Amino acid sequence: xxxxxxxxxxxxxxxxxPEFGCTxxxxxxxxxxxxxxxxxxxxxRRLVRLWPYASRRTRGxxxxxxxxxxxxxxxTALLEVCKTWFDGIRTEISNYPKTKNNPSPAxxxxxxxxxxxxxxxxxxxxxxxxxxxNAVADSGAFILTHEDLWGIIGASAAISWTxxxxxxxxxxxxxxxxxxxxxxxxxxxxxxxxxELFPETFMNxxxxxxxxxxxxxxxxxxxYGIRGASKTAxxxxxSWIQDVDENETCSKWASHMTNQLSDDxxxxxxxxxxxxxxxxxxxxxxxxxxxxxxxxEDLVAFSEGGPVNKLLRQLVPGDMISxxxxxxxxxxxxxxxxxxxxxxxxxxxxxxxxxxxxxxxxTGQPLQCDKCKARAEKLWIYDEWSPMGLNLVDGWSQxxxxxxxxxxxxxxxxxxx
Numbered sequence: 001x002x003x004x005x006x007x008x009x010x011x012x013x014x015x016x017x018p019e020f021g022c023t024x025x026x027x028x029x030x031x032x033x034x035x036x037x038x039x040x041x042x043x044x045r046r047l048v049r050l051w052p053y054a055s056r057r058t059r060g061x062x063x064x065x066x067x068x069x070x071x072x073x074x075x076t077a078l079l080e081v082c083k084t085w086f087d088g089i090r091t092e093i094s095n096y097p098k099t100k101n102n103p104s105p106a107x108x109x110x111x112x113x114x115x116x117x118x119x120x121x122x123x124x125x126x127x128x129x130x131x132x133x134n135a136v137a138d139s140g141a142f143i144l145t146h147e148d149l150w151g152i153i154g155a156s157a158a159i160s161w162t163x164x165x166x167x168x169x170x171x172x173x174x175x176x177x178x179x180x181x182x183x184x185x186x187x188x189x190x191x192x193x194x195x196e197l198f199p200e201t202f203m204n205x206x207x208x209x210x211x212x213x214x215x216x217x218x219x220x221x222x223x224y225g226i227r228g229a230s231k232t233a234x235x236x237x238x239s240w241i242q243d244v245d246e247n248e249t250c251s252k253w254a255s256h257m258t259n260q261l262s263d264d265x266x267x268x269x270x271x272x273x274x275x276x277x278x279x280x281x282x283x284x285x286x287x288x289x290x291x292x293x294x295x296x297e298d299l300v301a302f303s304e305g306g307p308v309n310k311l312l313r314q315l316v317p318g319d320m321i322s323x324x325x326x327x328x329x330x331x332x333x334x335x336x337x338x339x340x341x342x343x344x345x346x347x348x349x350x351x352x353x354x355x356x357x358x359x360x361x362x363t364g365q366p367l368q369c370d371k372c373k374a375r376a377e378k379l380w381i382y383d384e385w386s387p388m389g390l391n392l393v394d395g396w397s398q399x400x401x402x403x404x405x406x407x408x409x410x411x412x413x414x415x416x417x
Contacts (some may be wrong), residue, residue: 004071004072005039005069005070005071005072006069006070006071006072006075006111007043007067007068007069007111008067008068008069008070008075008078008109008110008111009065009066009067009109009110009111009113009114009159010030010034010065010066010068010082010107010108010109010159011063011064011065011107011108011109011110011154011155011156011157011158011159012026012027012030012063012064012065012105012106012107012108012151012155012158013063013064013105013106013151013152013153013154013155013157013158014063014103014104014105014106014146014150014151014154014155015089015093015103015105015151016060016103016220017093017096017097017102017103021093021096021103021220022220022221022222023062023063023064023105024047024062024064024172024174024222025174025220025221025222026089026105027064027066028172028174028252028254029085030082030085030107031045031066031254033081033084033085034066034068034078034081034082036081037070037074037077037078037081038071038074039070039071039074040068040069040070040074040078041068041069041070042066042067042068043066043067043068043069044066044067044163044257045064045065045066045254045255045256045257046064046065046066046067046158046161046163046256046257046258047062047063047064047170047172047256047257047258047260048062048063048064048065048119048123048154048157048158048161048258048259049061049062049123049258049259049260049265049405049406049407050062050063050122050123050153050154050157051122051123051124051125051126051265052265052326052405052407053126053326053328053329054122054126054127054153055126056101056104056150056153060216060406061406062154062406063151063154063155063157063158064158064256065155065158065159065161075111078109079109079142082107082109082142082144083144086105086107086144089105090105090146093105093146103146103151104145104146104147104148104149104150104151105145105146105151106143106144106145106146106149106150106151106152106154106155107143107144107145107151107155108136108141108142108143108144108152108155108156108159109141109142109143110139110140110141110142110159111140112139112140112141114136114139114141114156114159114160115135115139115160116160116161116162117160118132118135118136118156118157118159118160119157119158119160119161119162120264121157122153122154122156122157123157123259123264123265123407124264124265124267126329127153127157129149129150129152129153132152132153132156133145133149133152135156136152136156141156161259163257163259164262167257167258167259167262168227168228168229168257168258168259168260168261168262169227169228169229169230169231169233169234169255169256169257169258170225170226170227170228170234170255170256170258170260171225171226171228171234171235171237171238171253171254171255171256172222172224172225172253172254172256173222173223173224173225173226173238173242173250173252173253174221174222174223174250174251174252174253175221175222175223175248175250175251176249176250176251177221177251179223179248180219180220180221181219184215184223184224184248185246185247185248186212186214186215186223186224186241186247186248187244187246187247188205188210188211188212190241190244190246190247191204191205191212191214191241192205192210192212194226194237194240194241197237197240198228198233198236198237198240200228200229200230200232200233201226201227201228201229201233201234201237202227202228202229202261202410202413203227203261203401203404203410204226204227205401206400206401206402207401208306208400208401208402209400209402211402213401213402214226214227223248223250224241224250226238226241227258227260227261231255234255235255238253259407260406260407261406261407261408261409261410261413262407262409263324263407263408263409264407265326265405265407266324266325266326266336266407267327268324269322269323269324270292270297270322270323270324270325270333271292271320271321271322271323271341272290272291272292272297272320272321273290273291273292273318273319273320273321274288274289274290274315274316274317274318274319274320274321274344275289275290275291275296275317276288276289276317277316277317278312278313278314278315280313283302283303284303284309285300285301285302285303285309286300286301286309286312286313287299287300287301287332288312288315290321297332297333298331298332298333299312299323299325299332299333299335299338300328300332300333300334300335301313301335301338302334304399304403305335305336305399305403306399306400306403307390307391307392307397307398307399307400308335308336308337308338308397308398308399310387310389310390310397311338311340311387311390311397312335312338314387314388315340316344316346317344318344318345319340319342319343319344320340320341320342321338321339321340321341322338322339322341323335323337323338323339324336324337325337336398336399336404336405336408337396337397337398337411338396338397339392339394339395339396339397340386340387340395341395343385343386345385346385350367351367351376353369353371353372353374353376354369354371354372354374356369356370356371358374358376360378365378366378393411393412394411396411398410398411
């Protein structure tokens with residue numbers, strides 16, 4: 001009996017504040033408290049990004065979880081440590097300046113494997129707060145929440161995610177407390193070199209603008225996040241970048257399994273035919289209508305989508321296309337990728353004779369040259385056309401790295417089916 005252990009899944013969300021809080025930092029502090037429990041082992045740490053259009057989303061829309069093992073007789077100690085820590089975070093948050101969506105943290109501890117649909121519901125659509133709270137409470141999980149309950153959606157989603165074999169990793173480095181709020185000092189050159197030296201890391205920089213994208217722009221405690229295909233890759237890269245003298249030193253760091261670059265937020269590839277000319281609206285965003293099956297839909301490409309926006313604006317009615325995107329609350333599909341499958345004819349013209357285009361002489365009649373009266377079969381001549389000025393991957397367009405969602409899978413990592 002003495003050697004028996006329990007597995008606990010612990011999830012946290014919504015301690016973010018625009019000027020102060022950060023859920024990753026808060027969760028790391030909780031993990032530090034839990035490590036004081038005799039015999040507790042942290043098996044995994046996870047960072048889960050959720051549905052980008054959630055009405056109450058935190059910065060980065062991420063939630064944290066950990067899988068820990070504890071001796072059977074330390075269960076009460078685990079719950080007591082969690083409660084003490086959570087009471088402290090509630091007090092801390094009560095002193096933050098009030099914002100439109102003030103932090104509303106929730107901590108969920110489950111000693112059973114939660115239903116996986118908690119994750120899928122939260123990564124692909126809006127979740128009803130009361131319905132989710134009732135489901136978590138009915139499961140027997142231990143719940144600590146702020147009075148508004150909101151954090152329970154992300155916390156429950158984080159503990160119910162099962163990482164697939166090809167999951168990614170993110171190492172998060174946090175700043176020294178006296179540095180928080182000041183300009184981060186991580187040289188662009190070192191990030192470029194890190195990307196070359198550690199090819200299993202990705203999304204470190206945007207080569208289209210030569211911009212580093214590992215550090216946030218907000219005054220939060222995060223110094224940077226290094227994303228990669230393996231734990232070893234991100235930790236080796238972190239060790240190297242911390243050895244660069246001009247770079248700011250992180251106070252601590254931790255590696256997390258993530259659902260980033262998974263496309264879990266997307267339902268698959270759509271296919272259809274364009275039935276309208278592109279409409280360009282304020283901000284250079286563009287919209288076309290497509291018909292798929294017996295249903296018409298609006299596809300929207302925002303200007304920030306870069307190549308996706310440029311391709312959509314070159315489409316004409318009759319083009320057959322494929323796309324991947326999110327169904328937004330207004331019903332339109334916001335594109336993340338776009339492909340021209342088959343182009344409708346462009347630049348239509350009649351055959352020439354005697355230096356001029358031949359003309360149709362009426363329904364059912366052949367073409368005729370007005371000068372020499374020669375006749376020809378009625379047909380159109382047109383140019384073969386393909387998109388211009390775009391760097392496509394197997395025909396697909398995608399936004400520049402700095403404008404992609406955390407969840408979006410780069411085309412270089414696999415072509416959509």
